[in-house]
Amino acid sequence: MSSPIRFEIRDRIATLTLDRPDKLNALVPEMKDGFEEALAKAAEPGVKALFLRGAGRAFCAGGDLGWISAALAEERWAELESLLDLGAAVAHGLATLPKPVVAVVHGPAAGAGMSLALCADLRIATPEAAFGMAFVKIGLHPDWGGSVMLSRLVNPAVAAELMMTGDTLDAARAQALGLVNRLVPADQLEAAVEALAHRLAAGPAETLARIKATLLRNQGLDAETLRARLQAEGAQMKAAMRHPNAKEGLAAFFEKRAPRFT
Numbered sequence: 001m002s003s004p005i006r007f008e009i010r011d012r013i014a015t016l017t018l019d020r021p022d023k024l025n026a027l028v029p030e031m032k033d034g035f036e037e038a039l040a041k042a043a044e045p046g047v048k049a050l051f052l053r054g055a056g057r058a059f060c061a062g063g064d065l066g067w068i069s070a071a072l073a074e075e076r077w078a079e080l081e082s083l084l085d086l087g088a089a090v091a092h093g094l095a096t097l098p099k100p101v102v103a104v105v106h107g108p109a110a111g112a113g114m115s116l117a118l119c120a121d122l123r124i125a126t127p128e129a130a131f132g133m134a135f136v137k138i139g140l141h142p143d144w145g146g147s148v149m150l151s152r153l154v155n156p157a158v159a160a161e162l163m164m165t166g167d168t169l170d171a172a173r174a175q176a177l178g179l180v181n182r183l184v185p186a187d188q189l190e191a192a193v194e195a196l197a198h199r200l201a202a203g204p205a206e207t208l209a210r211i212k213a214t215l216l217r218n219q220g221l222d223a224e225t226l227r228a229r230l231q232a233e234g235a236q237m238k239a240a241m242r243h244p245n246a247k248e249g250l251a252a253f254f255e256k257r258a259p260r261f262t
Contacts, residue, residue, distance in 0.1 A: 005034025006055075007041065013197040014042040014050045021056025026064035027112055027144075029079060032086050039093040048208075049100045049200040051193065052120055054113075059103070062111025062134065063143075069250040072241060084143050084237055087112060088230040091145025094119040095216065096223050098209035100200050104193055105129045106186065110168075115146030118153065121212060123179065124193065125171050126186045131179060132168040138249030139261055141233070141240040148229045152219055153178055 006017040016038045018025035042050040054060050063083065071080050094101050103109075103120035110132045117123055117131070133150065135142050142150070142163055150159045154177055162169070174180045184192040200208070216222065221229075240246060245261045252259035 003034055004028060004031050005038065007034065007038040009041065009047060011197070012046060012048045012201045014038070014047045015053060016042075016050065017053045017055055018060050019055045021054075021058075023064060024058035024061035024108060025054040025056070025113070026061045026067075027083070027087075027116075028064045028067055029083050029086070032082075035086065035090050035093075039090070039097065042097060042099060045205075047099060048203065048205055049102065049197065050094075050097060051197065052094075052101065052103045052116065054105075054107070056107075058107040058113075059105040059109040059129070060113025060116055061108055062113045062115075065138070065250060065253060069247075069254065072247055072250065077242075080241055081238055084234045087115070087144030088227075088234050091115070091119045091149065091230055092223070092227055095145070095149075095221075095226055098212060099205070100208055100212065102193075102196065102200075104189070105131075105180070106189065108132075110134050112144035112146065115142060115144035115149065118149035118179070119145050121215075122181045122196075124182050124184055124189070124196070125174065125180045126189055127171050127183055128186060129171040129174070129180070130168050131171075131174045132166060133162045134166045134168070136164060137166040137259075138253050139240065139243065139245030139259065140249065141237040143234060143237040145230055145233070147233050148226070152221075 004020050006019045008015050101120040102122045103117040105117050105123055105125040106129055108130050109117045111134045114131045114133055133142055133146060171183055175183050249259045
Protein backbone atom coordinates (compact mmCIF):
# COMPACT_ATOMS: atom_id res chain seq x y z
CA MET A 1 0.00 0.00 0.00
CA SER A 2 1.40 3.39 -0.99
CA SER A 3 1.75 6.14 1.58
CA PRO A 4 -1.27 8.49 1.85
CA ILE A 5 1.12 11.44 2.06
CA ARG A 6 3.99 12.37 -0.23
CA PHE A 7 6.69 14.78 0.89
CA GLU A 8 9.62 16.26 -0.96
CA ILE A 9 12.09 19.10 -0.66
CA ARG A 10 13.34 20.70 -3.83
CA ASP A 11 15.27 23.96 -4.16
CA ARG A 12 14.68 24.71 -0.46
CA ILE A 13 10.90 24.40 -0.84
CA ALA A 14 9.02 21.58 0.93
CA THR A 15 5.83 20.14 -0.53
CA LEU A 16 3.37 17.96 1.36
CA THR A 17 0.90 16.26 -0.96
CA LEU A 18 -2.17 14.42 0.29
CA ASP A 19 -2.16 11.32 -1.89
CA ARG A 20 -5.49 9.50 -1.77
CA PRO A 21 -6.91 10.80 -5.06
CA ASP A 22 -9.50 8.03 -5.33
CA LYS A 23 -10.94 9.24 -1.99
CA LEU A 24 -10.50 12.95 -2.76
CA ASN A 25 -7.59 12.90 -0.30
CA ALA A 26 -9.88 12.28 2.66
CA LEU A 27 -8.07 12.25 5.99
CA VAL A 28 -7.42 8.96 7.80
CA PRO A 29 -5.32 7.89 10.83
CA GLU A 30 -2.70 6.34 8.52
CA MET A 31 -1.61 9.89 7.64
CA LYS A 32 -0.21 10.50 11.14
CA ASP A 33 3.38 9.46 10.43
CA GLY A 34 3.42 11.37 7.14
CA PHE A 35 2.21 14.60 8.73
CA GLU A 36 4.62 14.32 11.65
CA GLU A 37 7.60 13.59 9.42
CA ALA A 38 6.71 16.40 7.03
CA LEU A 39 6.36 18.99 9.80
CA ALA A 40 9.66 17.92 11.35
CA LYS A 41 11.54 18.10 8.06
CA ALA A 42 9.89 21.38 7.06
CA ALA A 43 11.21 22.90 10.28
CA GLU A 44 14.83 22.17 9.34
CA PRO A 45 17.02 25.21 8.60
CA GLY A 46 17.47 24.46 4.92
CA VAL A 47 13.76 24.73 4.15
CA LYS A 48 12.34 28.16 3.34
CA ALA A 49 8.62 27.41 2.89
CA LEU A 50 6.05 24.60 2.93
CA PHE A 51 3.41 24.06 0.25
CA LEU A 52 0.29 21.95 0.91
CA ARG A 53 -1.31 20.19 -2.06
CA GLY A 54 -3.77 17.46 -2.95
CA ALA A 55 -3.31 14.79 -5.62
CA GLY A 56 -5.93 14.30 -8.31
CA ARG A 57 -9.01 16.47 -8.68
CA ALA A 58 -9.38 17.71 -5.08
CA PHE A 59 -7.40 19.41 -2.36
CA CYS A 60 -9.07 17.45 0.45
CA ALA A 61 -12.65 16.30 1.04
CA GLY A 62 -12.18 16.31 4.82
CA GLY A 63 -12.32 13.31 7.10
CA ASP A 64 -12.95 9.95 5.44
CA LEU A 65 -16.67 9.62 6.19
CA GLY A 66 -16.70 5.91 5.43
CA TRP A 67 -14.02 5.30 8.04
CA ILE A 68 -15.63 7.71 10.52
CA SER A 69 -19.07 6.12 10.09
CA ALA A 70 -17.68 2.63 10.72
CA ALA A 71 -15.69 3.81 13.73
CA LEU A 72 -18.74 5.53 15.20
CA ALA A 73 -20.91 2.46 14.66
CA GLU A 74 -18.33 0.33 16.47
CA GLU A 75 -17.72 3.01 19.12
CA ARG A 76 -13.98 3.05 18.46
CA TRP A 77 -13.66 6.26 20.44
CA ALA A 78 -9.90 6.07 20.95
CA GLU A 79 -9.27 5.87 17.20
CA LEU A 80 -11.69 8.69 16.44
CA GLU A 81 -10.21 10.91 19.11
CA SER A 82 -6.71 10.10 17.89
CA LEU A 83 -7.63 11.45 14.44
CA LEU A 84 -8.96 14.63 16.05
CA ASP A 85 -5.83 14.99 18.16
CA LEU A 86 -3.75 14.59 15.01
CA GLY A 87 -5.72 17.42 13.42
CA ALA A 88 -5.07 19.71 16.36
CA ALA A 89 -1.36 18.86 16.27
CA VAL A 90 -1.15 19.50 12.52
CA ALA A 91 -3.02 22.80 12.80
CA HIS A 92 -0.73 23.92 15.63
CA GLY A 93 2.35 22.76 13.77
CA LEU A 94 1.45 24.63 10.60
CA ALA A 95 0.49 27.83 12.41
CA THR A 96 3.66 27.89 14.50
CA LEU A 97 6.07 26.60 11.84
CA PRO A 98 8.57 29.46 11.46
CA LYS A 99 8.24 29.34 7.68
CA PRO A 100 5.55 30.52 5.26
CA VAL A 101 2.93 27.83 4.58
CA VAL A 102 1.01 27.98 1.30
CA ALA A 103 -2.07 25.93 0.44
CA VAL A 104 -2.61 25.27 -3.25
CA VAL A 105 -6.32 24.54 -3.67
CA HIS A 106 -7.98 23.09 -6.73
CA GLY A 107 -11.33 21.36 -6.53
CA PRO A 108 -13.02 20.71 -3.17
CA ALA A 109 -11.61 21.73 0.20
CA ALA A 110 -14.42 20.55 2.45
CA GLY A 111 -14.79 20.01 6.18
CA ALA A 112 -11.37 19.28 7.65
CA GLY A 113 -9.98 19.85 4.15
CA MET A 114 -11.06 23.48 4.37
CA SER A 115 -9.65 23.57 7.90
CA LEU A 116 -6.30 22.35 6.62
CA ALA A 117 -6.24 25.02 3.91
CA LEU A 118 -7.05 27.71 6.47
CA CYS A 119 -4.08 26.61 8.59
CA ALA A 120 -1.79 27.91 5.85
CA ASP A 121 -0.57 31.49 5.80
CA LEU A 122 -1.46 31.97 2.14
CA ARG A 123 -3.89 30.29 -0.22
CA ILE A 124 -3.66 30.09 -4.01
CA ALA A 125 -6.71 28.61 -5.71
CA THR A 126 -8.09 27.90 -9.14
CA PRO A 127 -11.57 29.12 -10.12
CA GLU A 128 -12.74 25.50 -9.79
CA ALA A 129 -11.90 25.40 -6.09
CA ALA A 130 -14.72 25.17 -3.55
CA PHE A 131 -14.65 25.61 0.21
CA GLY A 132 -17.14 24.41 2.79
CA MET A 133 -17.34 24.07 6.58
CA ALA A 134 -19.64 21.12 5.97
CA PHE A 135 -19.47 19.61 9.47
CA VAL A 136 -22.88 20.84 10.61
CA LYS A 137 -24.59 19.02 7.74
CA ILE A 138 -23.72 15.70 9.38
CA GLY A 139 -24.21 16.86 12.95
CA LEU A 140 -20.54 17.46 13.72
CA HIS A 141 -18.40 20.34 14.96
CA PRO A 142 -15.49 21.88 13.01
CA ASP A 143 -12.12 20.27 13.69
CA TRP A 144 -8.51 20.30 12.44
CA GLY A 145 -8.35 23.96 13.48
CA GLY A 146 -11.24 25.04 11.28
CA SER A 147 -13.17 27.10 13.81
CA VAL A 148 -9.99 28.69 15.18
CA MET A 149 -8.47 29.59 11.83
CA LEU A 150 -11.73 30.74 10.24
CA SER A 151 -12.27 33.11 13.15
CA ARG A 152 -8.82 34.59 12.51
CA LEU A 153 -9.63 35.33 8.88
CA VAL A 154 -13.21 36.64 8.71
CA ASN A 155 -15.54 38.64 10.94
CA PRO A 156 -17.62 36.81 13.55
CA ALA A 157 -20.88 37.03 11.58
CA VAL A 158 -19.32 35.45 8.49
CA ALA A 159 -17.64 32.75 10.59
CA ALA A 160 -21.01 32.00 12.21
CA GLU A 161 -22.72 31.80 8.81
CA LEU A 162 -20.16 29.45 7.32
CA MET A 163 -20.04 27.13 10.34
CA MET A 164 -23.79 27.13 11.08
CA THR A 165 -24.96 26.58 7.50
CA GLY A 166 -22.08 24.52 6.08
CA ASP A 167 -22.71 26.24 2.76
CA THR A 168 -20.14 25.81 0.02
CA LEU A 169 -18.23 28.86 -1.19
CA ASP A 170 -17.08 29.09 -4.75
CA ALA A 171 -13.56 30.37 -5.30
CA ALA A 172 -14.67 33.91 -6.16
CA ARG A 173 -16.63 34.39 -2.93
CA ALA A 174 -13.85 32.79 -0.93
CA GLN A 175 -11.47 35.36 -2.38
CA ALA A 176 -13.93 38.20 -1.69
CA LEU A 177 -14.09 37.11 1.96
CA GLY A 178 -10.30 37.09 2.20
CA LEU A 179 -9.98 33.31 2.44
CA VAL A 180 -8.08 33.11 -0.86
CA ASN A 181 -5.13 35.37 -1.61
CA ARG A 182 -4.98 34.75 -5.32
CA LEU A 183 -7.09 33.05 -7.99
CA VAL A 184 -5.16 31.52 -10.88
CA PRO A 185 -6.55 29.75 -13.97
CA ALA A 186 -5.89 26.03 -13.79
CA ASP A 187 -3.56 26.10 -16.78
CA GLN A 188 -1.42 28.75 -15.07
CA LEU A 189 -1.41 27.22 -11.59
CA GLU A 190 1.95 25.42 -11.74
CA ALA A 191 3.70 28.50 -13.07
CA ALA A 192 2.18 30.64 -10.31
CA VAL A 193 3.17 28.12 -7.63
CA GLU A 194 6.71 27.92 -8.97
CA ALA A 195 7.05 31.72 -9.08
CA LEU A 196 5.87 32.08 -5.48
CA ALA A 197 8.12 29.24 -4.36
CA HIS A 198 11.15 30.90 -5.94
CA ARG A 199 10.24 34.22 -4.31
CA LEU A 200 9.90 32.65 -0.86
CA ALA A 201 13.09 30.62 -1.32
CA ALA A 202 14.96 33.86 -2.02
CA GLY A 203 13.42 35.67 0.93
CA PRO A 204 14.99 36.39 4.35
CA ALA A 205 14.11 33.33 6.43
CA GLU A 206 14.53 34.95 9.84
CA THR A 207 12.44 37.98 8.89
CA LEU A 208 9.66 35.81 7.48
CA ALA A 209 9.63 33.80 10.71
CA ARG A 210 9.39 37.01 12.73
CA ILE A 211 6.53 38.29 10.55
CA LYS A 212 4.63 35.04 11.03
CA ALA A 213 5.06 35.23 14.81
CA THR A 214 3.94 38.87 14.74
CA LEU A 215 0.78 38.00 12.81
CA LEU A 216 -0.16 35.47 15.48
CA ARG A 217 0.70 37.82 18.32
CA ASN A 218 -1.34 40.67 16.81
CA GLN A 219 -4.39 38.41 17.09
CA GLY A 220 -3.70 37.62 20.72
CA LEU A 221 -2.16 34.22 20.01
CA ASP A 222 1.05 32.50 20.94
CA ALA A 223 1.94 28.82 20.83
CA GLU A 224 0.22 28.01 24.14
CA THR A 225 -2.96 30.04 23.66
CA LEU A 226 -3.33 28.57 20.18
CA ARG A 227 -2.89 25.07 21.56
CA ALA A 228 -5.57 25.75 24.18
CA ARG A 229 -8.04 26.95 21.54
CA LEU A 230 -7.39 23.92 19.37
CA GLN A 231 -7.87 21.60 22.33
CA ALA A 232 -11.15 23.33 23.18
CA GLU A 233 -12.31 22.91 19.58
CA GLY A 234 -11.36 19.23 19.73
CA ALA A 235 -13.32 18.74 22.95
CA GLN A 236 -16.44 20.09 21.24
CA MET A 237 -15.98 17.71 18.30
CA LYS A 238 -15.38 14.74 20.60
CA ALA A 239 -18.65 15.51 22.37
CA ALA A 240 -20.49 15.97 19.06
CA MET A 241 -19.30 12.59 17.80
CA ARG A 242 -20.90 10.86 20.78
CA HIS A 243 -24.30 12.50 20.24
CA PRO A 244 -26.94 10.57 18.23
CA ASN A 245 -27.02 13.42 15.70
CA ALA A 246 -23.62 12.33 14.41
CA LYS A 247 -24.78 8.81 13.51
CA GLU A 248 -27.98 10.23 12.02
CA GLY A 249 -26.07 12.79 9.97
CA LEU A 250 -23.71 10.19 8.54
CA ALA A 251 -26.55 7.73 7.87
CA ALA A 252 -28.46 10.44 5.99
CA PHE A 253 -25.35 11.33 3.99
CA PHE A 254 -24.84 7.77 2.78
CA GLU A 255 -28.55 7.20 2.21
CA LYS A 256 -28.77 10.46 0.25
CA ARG A 257 -31.64 11.89 2.29
CA ALA A 258 -32.25 14.86 4.57
CA PRO A 259 -31.08 14.18 8.14
CA ARG A 260 -33.58 14.14 11.00
CA PHE A 261 -31.65 15.88 13.75
CA THR A 262 -32.89 16.38 17.30
